[in-house]
Amino acid sequence: MDPNTSSQDVIRCAQCETAVVQMHCVACIVNLCKACVGEHISDESKDHKVVKFQSRKTTPLYPRCTFHETERCEMYCRHCDIPVCLTCLHSDQHRSHKLSRIQQVLNEKKNFMKKELSELNETIYPTYQGIAAHVKIKMSQLEKEYEDISTVITNHGIYWHRNIDKIVNKLKTEVNEMKISQLQTLQQYFDNIYKKIVGIKSEIDSLDTCFAENTNDIARFFNLRPKVNQYKELPQNLVLFIPKFNPKTIQDEKFIHQFGGLSSIPFTTEDARIQTTQTSTQCGSSLLKKKFGSHLPRKQFNTDMFHFENYLQNIAYLSNEKIWICVFSNIIELYDTKRHLYTKTIRTKSGSVPADIAVTCSGYLIYTDDVYKTVDIVKNEKVVEMIRFKNWKPRNVCSTSFGDLLLTMESDEKQSKVFRYSGITEKQSFQFDDKGNPLYTYGEFKDICENRNFDICVADSKAKAIVVVNKAGKLRFSYIGHTPAPKNKPFSPRGITTDIQGHILTTDYDNKSVHIMDQDGQFLHYINCGKNYPYGICKDTVGNLFALCNDGFCKGYCVMKIKYMW
CATH class of the missing domain: 2.120.10.30 (TolB, C-terminal domain)
Structure with missing residues (x-):
């Protein structure tokens, strides 16, 4: 059946590309028919291991030795933190080193990555989601608070009558500029958080895919390097300061300077940490709070x-x-x-x-x-x-x-x-x-x-x-x-x-x-x-x-x- 004109087909031999697959070379990860097995193993540069196709995933695929390319590694040197083959074991390089079967190390690594995956899913990812949600809420609140400030300025402008409309408009423009500046800063902060969330989701998908495939490719597991640590250090929190309008009464011809002005609104940041006992929304909110100088109760201030x-x-x-x-x-x-x-x-x-x-x-x-x-x-x-x-x-x-x-x-x-x-x-x-x-x-x-x-x-x-x-x-x-x-x-x-x-x-x-x-x-x-x-x-x-x-x-x-x- 032509695979180019059919939506389904049986698996074909990688050697002849026509016969139905019956065998599998574990060393080369190649599917073969029985007729092509002899030709495949004639290449003596590799250590072939041919098994029935149905048994291909039951046989461990040990990684090749870094120093002896034709040999597979069934042991692991914990001192050097590398897989080793039999030739390596007979050398003086690993004498007195602690050795373990590579399957045991593989199981330990799988358990470790499962814990890392769990932390990403249950703690870090929800925490970032909580921070992002809280920033969205703050952006909404910011609009309302700036509206209140504009209203106060407008009311104070009516009190001062038409001769100060120019000052009112100038101050309202400053408020709008401050609002735009803060919203832009919050948007940038949110974008950075969202990039981290995308990265975390990518790490989760990568690990989930690896475990879902249930592959016996040990080298694939050792090549996986989850970047969990770079997400554990959370971004510094953004602390907002809303300007205050300080009205003044008319006293003399210098009333333009006495009308009042807006306070500055510095942005500050602060360190955050993972909160493992809170929901994502609560956690995101708490991370944005400023740190106290002590915990309950203390005298050391x-x-x-x-x-x-x-x-x-x-x-x-x-x-x-x-x-x-x-x-x-x-x-x-x-x-x-x-x-x-x-x-x-x-x-x-x-x-x-x-x-x-x-x-x-x-x-x-x-x-x-x-x-x-x-x-x-x-x-x-x-x-x-x-x-x-x-x-x-x-x-x-x-x-x-x-x-x-x-x-x-x-x-x-x-x-x-x-x-x-x-x-x-x-x-x-x-x-x-x-x-x-x-x-x-x-x-x-x-x-x-x-x-x-x-x-x-x-x-x-x-x-x-x-x-x-x-x-x-x-x-x-x-x-x-x-x-x-x-x-x-x-x-x-x-x-x-x-x-x-x-x-x-x-x-x-x-x-x-x-x-x-x-x-x-x-x-x-x-x-x-x-x-x-x-x-x-x-x-x-x-x-x-x-x-x-x-x-x-x-x-x-x-x-x-x-x-x-x-």
């Missing part, structure tokens, strides 16, 4: 201590190693942590002790006066009353990324509430959950901050809980501590802050520690503060945490500067 004689009331980070510190009096001082000295002193307008202090996104110091029921702001070292209340007392305060103020308030009727102010205008307030229950207790400390996903986080000391609501004021979750705590005492939250990764950090006064959780309230780590009781807290932009502490006996007060992320 890169820590500086700044000691003070007076009782420290509150703390707020300004910039460039400078922090505002409020002592238990009407004095707020700017402290330089590099030079270890005060550089500026502010006295409250009323002469009373501030309930809390904070720094606005424009760099102004603000404080709450719960005696006079005011929020005051410091400009050009002069204290100006910003907001005055009648039936509510302002307690803790923070400035949001869009320049609003968040305030925890208490009424004369012993109720607690959170207010949002834009300038002197009340924009929002929330007090109860969906069932009509109070979100916050009355009395004691209720520090407040905003997370990068716009959640509002309150450390309710009396309730012994962190209460987190979304930007609409709907309860998301409450965090009531993690067991076991370092000192095994009830959770006692005081200060609270968040970082660029969306982590929530809160001081646990009685357990002498700082809790770190993710933006969904899942506990991640402790920072053990040793003998110090932490209460006030703030952080800078490079992974440092500043915690107000005392020793519990009113003998000494300090600020701990803790390098908790890098």
